[in-house]
Amino acid sequence: MEFAFPWPVTQGEWLAWASAAVTVVLGVVLLFAPGTSFRLLRLPAKPERPEAYSVARANMAGFYLGLGLTALLLAQPLLYMALGFSWLFTGFGRIVSMMSDKANRLSNWLWLVLDFALAALALGFSFGLVA
8 A cells, every 4th residue: 555645636625734734733832842832822831840741742732743643644534524623622612711711811712713713624624615
């Protein structure tokens, strides 16, 4: 079996590919610069709790890189659907937090827009809304 990198052809594939690529970039930043990532996310890590960085590298970066790279390398509609639903539920979790944790801040609204935009890019292609 020969493996070839599936390059996007249609506009819908490019949009889903872009969502996966952004996911991979976020994963790389979380993996190699967790301190910077926490500052961007406005999550201060305490010096006496270095395990916070391992959470960023393992749980957050691992998920982003695993799903994003799999979607890029295999380019299957169901993988893009999984990516889209992951971003959709990330946005849903952010909304729940904004309502119940009093986290209604501008930064959360901006991240929410990004969450839903990445979800729409991947789901639009996987559901056939963008050809």
